[in-house]
Amino acid sequence: MSQHSSLKGSGKITAKRNVLKRYERINHLKKMGLWKDGDRGLGLRKTKVED
Numbered sequence: 001m002s003q004h005s006s007l008k009g010s011g012k013i014t015a016k017r018n019v020l021k022r023y024e025r026i027n028h029l030k031k032m033g034l035w036k037d038g039d040r041g042l043g044l045r046k047t048k049v050e051d
Contacts, residue, residue, distance in 0.1 A: 018049055 020028065028047045029035035 016049065020047060020049060 022041055022044070025044050025047050026035055026041065029044070034045070
């Protein structure tokens, strides 16, 4: 039995994500100079999604 073509995924994300994963937020904060080694990974400040 085959799968209908409308149910298949496109294979990549086409919509812009509005939520970053924790490691992505930490990397962004490091670039901005707001993250120091040894800081806690909980309660991170808000960051905008990079394009």
